[in-house]
Amino acid sequence: MTTYNECVAQIQQILRTTVAKGEVVGEDMDLIEELGLASLDVMELIEQLEDVFDISFPINELGDVRTISDLARRVQLLTDR
Amino acid sequence: MSLLEKLEAAQRSQDVLQALGVNAIGATIDVAGSATEGDIAGNRVVLAGTNNYLGLTFDPVCVEAAVRAVRSHGTGTTGSRLANGTYACHAALETELADFLEARSAIVFTTGYVANVGVISTLAGPGDVIVLDADSHASIYEGAKLSGAEVYRFRHNDPDDLDKRLRRLGERASRTLVIVEGLYSMLGDVSPLKQICEVKDRYGAYLLLDDAHSFGTMGATGRGLAQAEGVEDQVDFITGTFSKSLGSVGGYCASRKHDINPLRAQIRAYMFTASSTPSVIASTRAALHLISRRPELRTRLWSNAKRVHSALTGLGFTLGADSSPVIATIMDSPQQAADAWQMLLDAGVYVNLVVPPGAPKNMSILRCSLSAAHTPDQISQIIDAYAVVAEHLMGRPKAVAGGSL
Numbered sequence: 073m074t075t076y077n078e079c080v081a082q083i084q085q086i087l088r089t090t091v092a093k094g095e096v097v098g099e100d101m102d103l104i105e106e107l108g109l110a111s112l113d114v115m116e117l118i119e120q121l122e123d124v125f126d127i128s129f130p131i132n133e134l135g136d137v138r139t140i141s142d143l144a145r146r147v148q149l150l151t152d153r
Numbered sequence: 154m155s156l157l158e159k160l161e162a163a164q165r166s167q168d169v170l171q172a173l174g175v176n177a178i179g180a181t182i183d184v185a186g187s188a189t190e191g192d193i194a195g196n197r198v199v200l201a202g203t204n205n206y207l208g209l210t211f212d213p214v215c216v217e218a219a220v221r222a223v224r225s226h227g228t229g230t231t232g233s234r235l236a237n238g239t240y241a242c243h244a245a246l247e248t249e250l251a252d253f254l255e256a257r258s259a260i261v262f263t264t265g266y267v268a269n270v271g272v273i274s275t276l277a278g279p280g281d282v283i284v285l286d287a288d289s290h291a292s293i294y295e296g297a298k299l300s301g302a303e304v305y306r307f308r309h310n311d312p313d314d315l316d317k318r319l320r321r322l323g324e325r326a327s328r329t330l331v332i333v334e335g336l337y338s339m340l341g342d343v344s345p346l347k348q349i350c351e352v353k354d355r356y357g358a359y360l361l362l363d364d365a366h367s368f369g370t371m372g373a374t375g376r377g378l379a380q381a382e383g384v385e386d387q388v389d390f391i392t393g394t395f396s397k398s399l400g401s402v403g404g405y406c407a408s409r410k411h412d413i414n415p416l417r418a419q420i421r422a423y424m425f426t427a428s429s430t431p432s433v434i435a436s437t438r439a440a441l442h443l444i445s446r447r448p449e450l451r452t453r454l455w456s457n458a459k460r461v462h463s464a465l466t467g468l469g470f471t472l473g474a475d476s477s478p479v480i481a482t483i484m485d486s487p488q489q490a491a492d493a494w495q496m497l498l499d500a501g502v503y504v505n506l507v508v509p510p511g512a513p514k515n516m517s518i519l520r521c522s523l524s525a526a527h528t529p530d531q532i533s534q535i536i537d538a539y540a541v542v543a544e545h546l547m548g549r550p551k552a553v554a555g556g557s558l
């Protein structure tokens with residue numbers, strides 16, 4: 073089973089190598105408004121998470137995801153299935 | 154973000170495009186009496202980015218049909234298909250489309266975008282699942298979003314990834330609508346439809362094929378990719394557009410396996426919008442007729458495409474796919490793509506400039522689409538223009554290029 077913290081760490085790691093370029097990204101940061109992700113970047117992030125955790129992420133739920141923490145919670149639930 | 158802040162953010166992203174120094178987005182084109190020539194900023198150019206695959210927009214038969222219809226049936230229907238907007242011509246086109254595709258029924262929509270949004274959002278609903286190819290057209294994403302179904306993406310053109318997604322769904326795979334396109338419009342690559350069909354059949358899922366760019370361009374009689382791949386009986390629903398090979402505007406959905414007529418009274422995008430203008434229906438019917446009567450249009454389209462594809466390969470460009478009527482040149486950056494786009498225009502050739510987020514995987518591409526109406530000389534001009542780009546941007550000698558390729 074994957075923990076919430078592992079999900080957060082994974083998301084932060086992906087973001088550090090892409091948008092944030094080495095900077096620390098906080099759990100409560102808004103993916104679009106604060107981190108400046110474009111919709112394609114979000115899709116790319118989802119794709120990487122799907123590979124790492126071997127899950128399928130429902131993109132219709134992306135509307136409810138604003139922060140890294142929101143995303144981590146959703147991913148964690150999916151790995152639980 | 155407030156409403157007006159969104160406007161400002163949108164302006165900033167437009168400024169980024171403007172900063173590329175070209176006026177590529179929404180460039181005004183005055184089409185000059187032919188399917189392949191126009192004026193842009195006062196210069197006569199060869200149009201090589203129009204999706205006008207069979208070149209029928211100026212075919213005398215289609216033009217005459219439209220003129221006759223506007224005289225006899227007027228300029229518009231001023232009503233929905235379910236009210237006063239179904240004329241005999243709309244019904245006739247639906248019958249002719251169904252006959253052509255050997256389908257049980259076909260429904261005509263005002264545009265292809267509306268056909269996708271309407272059909273997808275109505276076929277699937279809450280509790281259902283949609284699994285779509287990641288590179289799907291905006292209208293497919295929009296329809297999926299509106300449906301209320303659970304939506305997953307699978308990796309572009311990857312049947313194994315589709316398999317994995319359907320497997321994870323378990324029993325729900327049989328409540329799943331898989332959506333792919335035929336010929337993908339941006340890179341010109343083609344769906345591995347046979348394998349996709351094989352996978353979805355294994356899980357009992359349904360398949361919708363958006364054949365916008367393959368209708369009229371592929372298959373022995375122009376029925377599209379499913380015909381070319383011999384899987385027409387396995388595709389549940391086909392959607393498409395009149396705005397490419399048929400040279401007008403409008404969309405359709407057809408099915409061999411199911412009677413889709415009941416959808417008419419369910420699809421809001423069909424019920425609550427005006428039906429197509431009779432002249433549009435008339436030229437579309439004429440064009441559909443010509444697809445069957447003039448197979449040489451398809452032959453000419455492909456021979457033009459092959460000629461350009463092999464010349465651009467020879468010039469050293471990185472291309473999006475094997476030879477097809479859409480030839481995408483993948484550039485290193487948005488700026489390089491913009492500079493190349495302007496060079497092509499200066500050399501008298503218009504193609505589409507596609508920069509992020511418009512292209513898949515953040516690519517910057519020059520998208521050239523060929524037409525059966527391009528003459529050998531125009532094809533030479535297109536190739537020569539790309540040779541100029543190759544020389545300037547990539548420092549390659551012009552010797553390998555030239556219209557003689």
Ligand SMILES: Cc1ncc(COP(=O)(O)O)c(C=O)c1O
Pocket residue numbers: 264265266267269290292334338363365366393394395396402403404
């Ligand atoms: C794959 C695909 N589907 C649908 C459409 C929409 O077609 P239309 O121009 O008729 O709205 C297009 C064209 O833009 C397309 O490329």
